[in-house]
Amino acid sequence: MAIIKAEKTPDRSAPLFETSVIGWLHKNLFSSVFNTLLTILMLYIVYLTVSGVFVWGFADATFVAENRRECYDNSLTGACWAGVIHWLDNIFYGRYPRDQIWRINYGALLLVLWMAPLWMSRVKGKVLVGATVVVFYPFIAGYLFSGGDKGFFMQLMIASSIVAFAINMANMIAGLTKSLGLNAFIIQMLGQTNAPDKTQRNILLLLTALAFGAAYLWQMGWTVEGVSWTKWGGLFLTLVISGIGIASSLPGGIILALGRRSKLTVIRVLCVSFIEVFRSVPLITVLFMATTMFPLFMPEGFVLNKLVQVIIAVILFNACYMAETVRAGLQAIPRGQYEGAHTIGLGYWKTMGLVIMPQALKHMIPNIVGSFIGLLKDTTLVSIIGLFDILGMLRSISKDVPWIGLHKEPLIFGAILFFILCFSMSKYSRHLEVKLSAGKQH
Amino acid sequence: MKLSTHITALAAITTAMATGATVASAESTLEIVKERGHLRCQVGPPSPGYYNLDSDGNWYGLDVSVCQAVAAAIFGDQTKLEIQSVSSQARFTALANGESDLLSRTATWTMTRDTQLGIDFLATNFYDGQGFTVRKDSGITSAMELKGAKVCVTTGTTTELNLTDFSRQNNLNISNVTFEDYNVRDDTYLNGGCDATTGDKSSMAGNISAFPVPGDHIILPDTLSKEPLASAVRHGDNQWSDIVRWSVFALINAEELGVTQANVDDMRANSKDPNVLRMLGAEGNLNEGLGLESDWAYNIIKAVGNYGEIYEKYMGDGELGIGIPREGSLNALWTNGGLMYSPPMR
Numbered sequence: 138m139a140i141i142k143a144e145k146t147p148d149r150s151a152p153l154f155e156t157s158v159i160g161w162l163h164k165n166l167f168s169s170v171f172n173t174l175l176t177i178l179m180l181y182i183v184y185l186t187v188s189g190v191f192v193w194g195f196a197d198a199t200f201v202a203e204n205r206r207e208c209y210d211n212s213l214t215g216a217c218w219a220g221v222i223h224w225l226d227n228i229f230y231g232r233y234p235r236d237q238i239w240r241i242n243y244g245a246l247l248l249v250l251w252m253a254p255l256w257m258s259r260v261k262g263k264v265l266v267g268a269t270v271v272v273f274y275p276f277i278a279g280y281l282f283s284g285g286d287k288g289f290f291m292q293l294m295i296a297s298s299i300v301a302f303a304i305n306m307a308n309m310i311a312g313l314t315k316s317l318g319l320n321a322f323i324i325q326m327l328g329q330t331n332a333p334d335k336t337q338r339n340i341l342l343l344l345t346a347l348a349f350g351a352a353y354l355w356q357m358g359w360t361v362e363g364v365s366w367t368k369w370g371g372l373f374l375t376l377v378i379s380g381i382g383i384a385s386s387l388p389g390g391i392i393l394a395l396g397r398r399s400k401l402t403v404i405r406v407l408c409v410s411f412i413e414v415f416r417s418v419p420l421i422t423v424l425f426m427a428t429t430m431f432p433l434f435m436p437e438g439f440v441l442n443k444l445v446q447v448i449i450a451v452i453l454f455n456a457c458y459m460a461e462t463v464r465a466g467l468q469a470i471p472r473g474q475y476e477g478a479h480t481i482g483l484g485y486w487k488t489m490g491l492v493i494m495p496q497a498l499k500h501m502i503p504n505i506v507g508s509f510i511g512l513l514k515d516t517t518l519v520s521i522i523g524l525f526d527i528l529g530m531l532r533s534i535s536k537d538v539p540w541i542g543l544h545k546e547p548l549i550f551g552a553i554l555f556f557i558l559c560f561s562m563s564k565y566s567r568h569l570e571v572k573l574s575a576g577k578q579h
Numbered sequence: 580m581k582l583s584t585h586i587t588a589l590a591a592i593t594t595a596m597a598t599g600a601t602v603a604s605a606e607s608t609l610e611i612v613k614e615r616g617h618l619r620c621q622v623g624p625p626s627p628g629y630y631n632l633d634s635d636g637n638w639y640g641l642d643v644s645v646c647q648a649v650a651a652a653i654f655g656d657q658t659k660l661e662i663q664s665v666s667s668q669a670r671f672t673a674l675a676n677g678e679s680d681l682l683s684r685t686a687t688w689t690m691t692r693d694t695q696l697g698i699d700f701l702a703t704n705f706y707d708g709q710g711f712t713v714r715k716d717s718g719i720t721s722a723m724e725l726k727g728a729k730v731c732v733t734t735g736t737t738t739e740l741n742l743t744d745f746s747r748q749n750n751l752n753i754s755n756v757t758f759e760d761y762n763v764r765d766d767t768y769l770n771g772g773c774d775a776t777t778g779d780k781s782s783m784a785g786n787i788s789a790f791p792v793p794g795d796h797i798i799l800p801d802t803l804s805k806e807p808l809a810s811a812v813r814h815g816d817n818q819w820s821d822i823v824r825w826s827v828f829a830l831i832n833a834e835e836l837g838v839t840q841a842n843v844d845d846m847r848a849n850s851k852d853p854n855v856l857r858m859l860g861a862e863g864n865l866n867e868g869l870g871l872e873s874d875w876a877y878n879i880i881k882a883v884g885n886y887g888e889i890y891e892k893y894m895g896d897g898e899l900g901i902g903i904p905r906e907g908s909l910n911a912l913w914t915n916g917g918l919m920y921s922p923p924m925r
Contacts, residue, residue, distance in 0.1 A: 226634070227632065227634060231636065232632070232636030232637075233636070235635060235636075365661070367663070368636070370636070425669065429669045429672045429673065429676070432678060521666055522665075522666060523624070523663065523664045523665045523666055525632075525664070529624070530632075532625075533624075533625045533632045535762050536624075536626060536627050536631050537632060537634065538785075538899045538901060539899075541788065543789075544760075544762040
């Protein structure tokens with residue numbers, strides 16, 4: 138009687154206990170009397186909460202009404218979303234003139250298009266794309282949002298922005314269709330692949346110059362009505378302040394962190410004191426200083442744009458926090474990396490830029506994004522100093538006479554908006570981490 | 580109304596010292612405003628009745644109308660105006676450092692503020708006072724019956740201090756339940772967390788109108804404090820003070836003389852009353868002392884109406900009003916037994 142068979146016995150399927158839903162329930166929720174009781178209790182609590190929220194926020198809620206009294210007439214216990222719906226323009230765009238709101242929408246669309254290539258794996262030159270967003274987008278968006286007369290410098294920058302945007306889009310198309318960078322694509326199209334480097338460079342420069350000339354002439358005809366910054370508000374203002382803060386606090390933080398580790402005493406002492414002073418003061422104090430005390434030191438009648446003061450304060454404050462995050466990342470890099478870079482003859486800036494920073498920044502992604510999320514939420518403090526950002530607008534609903542006293546619904550709506558924004562930032566950072574560490578593994 | 584904190588006072592005093600010397604020698608405020616092309620008028624974070632944002636992002640309210648009146652007096656155009664919303668902590672500093680030309684918000688005219696902060700209060704446009712709201716079915720008809728009651732109050736304001744004083748004076752043993760935000764205060768009161776709420780009568784009237792059943796609550800007749808709410812300007816520019824003061828007086832005087840937004844053209848052309856003709860600039864030279872055009876008061880009334888109309892629109896029973904009765908109150912015209920009184924314009 139042979140115990141050993143020549144062929145393999147077929148695999149038995151996993152026990153029902155492990156695969157079925159009931160098995161899972163039994164194992165995880167009802168494994169003992171105590172756990173069963175706990176499960177039932179928890180289910181009951183979940184039911185109470187969910188049904189309560191549903192009845193208040195949906196079943197009994199009023200979505201269409203002209204004022205709060207009509208909401209009450211409809212239902213005394215339900216939410217009154219009609220007020221929030223009436224105020225949507227204010228919540229998103231602030232006091233921006235209603236017939237000019239397309240400018241904000243176009244500005245947002247432009248940013249999305251501009252940054253889209255960063256998500257496309259076939260597109261080349263992502264670093265340049267990122268750099269043009271930071272350098273050029275603020276000018277064209279700034280003009281789009283504030284309008285008015287363009288100075289000569291502004292005209293130059295707008296023309297450059299148009300060229301940068303056009304090149305970016307062309308590069309994206311070249312990347313998607315041919316997997317080539319735009320420069321290589323153009324050279325190929327012109328049949329100059331074998332021409333000397335210098336000729337190739339001159340052709341590209343000439344084309345850029347032509348495009349610039351055309352863009353300059355084109356933008357001369359543009360004028361949009363001036364809109365004072367005092368009319369900016371709502372989610373738009375929140376995103377402007379935090380967007381500028383995010384874009385500039387990282388470079389600022391890197392510079393401060395490098396300064397703090399510098400061997401030059403003056404630079405080090407300056408950086409250390411700057412960082413420590415700003416980090417030991419609450420943001421609201423910095424904002425108050427910037428908006429009420431700062432004008433006292435200026436000549437009389439000199440009123441600096443309050444929005445600019447706030448943005449500067451936010452940038453400085455966050456650059457200091459960022460500096461400490463970056464410093465932590467720098468300290469994680471072993472000494473051997475510096476020494477290795479020196480042995481192959483790299484100087485300070487090349488060591489930092491090519492060897493140290495790329496490694497350090499990768500480790501810091503969770504912390505950096507954490508700071509960005511914090512920054513986005515901190516900007517709501519500007520409502521205290523009288524800017525109508527999204528929180529200011531949400532709170533104003535309860536003071537508007539038709540909606541007087543309506544304060545819960547707007548704040549809940551704001552919480553949902555903030556959750557969406559912060560959660561997507563957090564998801565994006567996870568995506569970045571996975572992508573960058575995948576690069577390390579092969 | 581709000582407690583003037585030490586920091587505010589300190590900042591404002593510093594400012595007064597820093598700028599006091601330069602104000603006199605610099606251009607006059609009127610010149611600066613005319614050169615800039617618009618008036619910078621300071622209000623606070625939205626407050627029902629006084630200054631609010633509507634769903635299209637426009638400001639409206641009693642104090643906003645005063646801003647518009649001054650803009651109309653100077654430019655003949657009420658839209659040449661930038662409304663600044665400044666928090667209570669920074670309000671006097673923002674006026675003193677030149678950020679605002681004019682403060683038209685619910686600031687109580689007190690001696691300390693008038694004499695020590697480098698600002699001048701000019702003309703009261705609303706007489707407010709602290710009072711109590713109670714449930715009708717509680718049977719309470721006077722604040723003296725609030726013995727041992729729990730009273731909801733917003734913290735950090737003179738309201739809270741007045742309540743404590745009142746309780747001590749009358750031996751009422753009231754316990755304060757304090758809140759940061761008056762919406763939460765009202766929610767607590769509505770859910771039975773306290774027996775009464777206290778606050779400025781005007782704002783309480785507004786809040787009650789938003790209760791599920793407004794008829795179930797009443798404001799007690801007792802008044803705990805005097806709160807004359809007045810517009811203010813920087814100390815030291817008398818011409819500018821005159822402009823603002825007489826713009827407010829023009830509103831009150833127009834009501835007394837029966838000049839309204841609707842009939843102001845007709846009155847200027849056809850009235851036989853020399854007082855009306857003088858005020859509207861058809862006769863005499865009242866404008867010369869102010870440095871404005873002769874039709875300054877006409878422009879004011881044309882733009883915002885007289886005081887009675889403004890009151891009706893934002894404080895009274897108008898569509899955007901918060902429903903505070905004017906009859907018999909301090910805010911009635913002096914001819915009806917109130918305190919609204921303008922010196923003669925002649």
